Amino acid sequence: GAVVSQHPSWVICKSGTSVKIECRSLDFQATTMFWYRQFPKQSLMLMATSNEGSKATYEQGVEKDKFLINHASLTLSTLTVTSAHPEDSSFYICSATRLAGGPSPSSGANVLTFGAGSRLTVL
Amino acid sequence: QKEVEQDPGPLSVPEGAIVSLNCTYSNSAFQYFMWYRQYSRKGPELLMYTYSSGNKEDGRFTAQVDKSSKYISLFIRDSQPSDSATYLCAMRSGFGNEKLTFGTGTRLTIIP
Numbered sequence: 433g434a435v436v437s438q439h440p441s442w443v444i445c446k447s448g449t450s451v452k453i454e455c456r457s458l459d460f461q462a463t464t465m466f467w468y469r470q471f472p473k474q475s476l477m478l479m480a481t482s483n484e485g486s487k488a489t490y491e492q493g494v495e496k497d498k499f500l501i502n503h504a505s506l507t508l509s510t511l512t513v514t515s516a517h518p519e520d521s522s523f524y525i526c527s528a529t530r531l532a533g534g535p536s537p538s539s540g541a542n543v544l545t546f547g548a549g550s551r552l553t554v555l
Numbered sequence: 556q557k558e559v560e561q562d563p564g565p566l567s568v569p570e571g572a573i574v575s576l577n578c579t580y581s582n583s584a585f586q587y588f589m590w591y592r593q594y595s596r597k598g599p600e601l602l603m604y605t606y607s608s609g610n611k612e613d614g615r616f617t618a619q620v621d622k623s624s625k626y627i628s629l630f631i632r633d634s635q636p637s638d639s640a641t642y643l644c645a646m647r648s649g650f651g652n653e654k655l656t657f658g659t660g661t662r663l664t665i666i667p
Binding site: 436438466473474475476478481523525527543544545546547548549551 | 561563591600601643655657658659662
């Protein structure tokens with residue numbers, strides 16, 4: 433089945449530094465990847481939609497200059513948290529969809545597959 | 556009002572019981588409905604995927620969608636301690652790469 437690899441799984445950094453999180457689709461090509469943020473005991477909050485070869489689309493309230501997203505290939509998207517502060521500490525999760533044009537809608541071919549998440553702690 | 560409402564729980568049931576998890580939604584354009592299971596400090600994993608109204612069964616799990624009532628359910632039969640997790644409903648309107656709208660998740664604990 434589809435596998436999405438996310439790295440690192442856990443990172444601690446000092447306030448003011450930048451952290452890069454990678455999201456890779458291992459056995460399929462993903463034209464679109466999504467980045468989510470999740471606080472403890474809360475649901476996933478969509479941060480941005482990352483499209484291969486074009487600029488990411490950010491959700492309202494998400495600072496694009498702080499959360500830099502690059503989707504350079506069909507298998508890799510990166511999220512860079514720039515000048516991180518303690519309030520940026522969170523669980524960041526990426527997800528990917530397969531290329532469009534799969535089998536019938538009811539087959540489930542175009543569902544999201546999530547990475548295992550990256551826990552960021554900013555001291 | 557949120558687009559998707561889900562009781563956050565927590566919900567605790569004894570092992571072997573039938574578990575019922577539910578979500579309601581307000582957007583009538585939603586056609587694709589999913590249930591994800593998320594263990595602590597892990598990413599969500601897809602459990603069930605349903606298109607439009609109807610039932611879908613997979614082992615101990617049954618997903619139901621009632622579009623007329625804008626109500627979806629996930630039933631877990633013969634619940635096991637390993638089913639203890641947070642269950643998130645999710646839905647979208649299109650078949651393509653449109654973003655999902657998630658419920659807040661229900662924390663479920665199965666008591667041995």
